[in-house]
Amino acid sequence: MTPAPIPGVGAGINLRPRVAALGGGHGLSASLQALQLVTDRITAIVTVADDGGSSGRLREEFDILPPGDLRMALAALCDTTEWGQQWADALQHRFAGDGPLGGHALGNLIIASLWDLLGDPVAGLDLVGRLLGARGRVLPMSTEPLQIRAMVAGVHPDRDDDVSEVVGQAQVATTPGRVQSIRLVPDPPLACREAVDAIHDAEWVVLGPGSWFTSVMPHLAVPDLREALVQTRAKRLLTLNVVNSGETEGFTAADHLQVMVEHAPELHFDTVLADASAVAGQEQQLRSAAESVGAELVLKTVANPQRPGTHDVLLLAAAYRDIVG
Incomplete structure (x- = not known):
């Protein structure tokens, strides 16, 4: 069921605030x-440091921004009509199996294809947004793929005062240690x-x-x-x-x-x-x-x-x- 709009918001579009939402996943x-x-x-500003799963594979093979978090943001902003919801489901659809397409989300492939055709990540995302009737715009926080590097304490519990550098979004997200700080590469x-x-x-x-x-x-x-x-x-x-x-x-x-x-x-x-x-x-x-x-x-x-x-x-x-x- 499509949620009804929250009551109490002014009907005139000029009464609705301009919002920039930052994050990912x-x-x-x-x-x-x-x-x-x-x-x-709404303008969504999305992290582009993912290096795991379908995004990591496409990033490595084609040297592009990881599309996964951008895809999820576009799906979240899909119009609440039947058309929009069907496209949201299509974007999120993930191929099964162990073949070359196994694990890839359809939306990741669409986004990667448009980037290849247009040569511009922002233009590609805008075109997907038009297709979906997205109620907002989705932008990458950077136009180059980034790598997260974190200083993490306790990665090796048997070593006293151990602080190690953990490289990559997937590794940082699952580290058993305590993250102290992060930086991005390229720097800046x-x-x-x-x-x-x-x-x-x-x-x-x-x-x-x-x-x-x-x-x-x-x-x-x-x-x-x-x-x-x-x-x-x-x-x-x-x-x-x-x-x-x-x-x-x-x-x-x-x-x-x-x-x-x-x-x-x-x-x-x-x-x-x-x-x-x-x-x-x-x-x-x-x-x-x-x-x-x-x-x-x-x-x-x-x-x-x-x-x-x-x-x-x-x-x-x-x-x-x-x-x-």
């Missing part, structure tokens, strides 16, 4: 699905100019949720994007995850803000949104951390009780409406 997808129930003036990475412009043009910038070190933090490691986030006149909203696992196993909610401060001390926020049950018992610490970056802490119920560890799109949309709309 399932976290950004949930955020975009929620945001499109609040506004249809080049920002997508249209993404920088979208941040400056936005009325709200939404960062997160998502895998903290591989989907959210990489935006701060692109100098022109970080500068735009600092200088924009837009209000800034940080959406925290509803569960800590993988690369942030053992982190408190306040730790997420702390690592962000360490990577971009000049960046401030207006609002930090957290699920009330996910941060139970941490409210005072998290509120202090939010205040340290200039933000008000907003606690809402946004977790999906049917799918632990994920956001409920309608509840998240209602929270975004209250904050942004």
